[in-house]
Amino acid sequence: MKTKKIPLRARKALAEGNISLANTLLGELYSLKGTVIEGRQMGRVLGFPTANLRLNQRSPLFLANGVYAVRIQHDSVFYNGMANIGIRPTFEQHELTIEVNLFDFSDTIYGQILTLFFVDKIRDEMKFANLEALKQQISLDKKMIQELLT
Numbered sequence: 414m415k416t417k418k419i420p421l422r423a424r425k426a427l428a429e430g431n432i433s434l435a436n437t438l439l440g441e442l443y444s445l446k447g448t449v450i451e452g453r454q455m456g457r458v459l460g461f462p463t464a465n466l467r468l469n470q471r472s473p474l475f476l477a478n479g480v481y482a483v484r485i486q487h488d489s490v491f492y493n494g495m496a497n498i499g500i501r502p503t504f505e506q507h508e509l510t511i512e513v514n515l516f517d518f519s520d521t522i523y524g525q526i527l528t529l530f531f532v533d534k535i536r537d538e539m540k541f542a543n544l545e546a547l548k549q550q551i552s553l554d555k556k557m558i559q560e561l562l563t
Contacts, residue, residue: 423443433533446526449466449523451465478498482562487515496514498510516559
């Protein structure tokens with residue numbers, strides 16, 4: 414499957430976290446497709462289970478690190494959710510990860526393909542003092558995203 418070429422202006426907007434402009438320039442929601450792989454299960458520990466993705470496409474990831482409001486396609490069903498792209502500094506990690514929390518979803522989907530459609534960037538990635546502070550922020554992020562996507 415051939416990947417769509419992303420125009421330079423749209424790539425720049427994505428790299429700056431300006432999803433709205435990028436989507437306007439593309440004429441559609443920017444999307445990524447990936448296979449769900451096993452992660453460290455930290456989302457589950459925090460009460461926000463995530464699907465960790467390995468990208469299926471050859472093109473580089475243009476998105477800035479941060480938290481995003483996304484719509485997720487699994488099979489032919491769409492879900493609202495939030496995605497984190499980054500190195501998870503609170504956990505002292507240095508490897509780039511893409512993880513998504515699907516709202517109102519609890520199935521095990523390892524090895525299955527998800528398509529993420531990026532609606533908006535909520536905030537930059539940040540390091541938190543402890544897991545409780547991170548959990549509180551994720552709760553706020555989820556509430557904001559739920560309001561945005563309804």
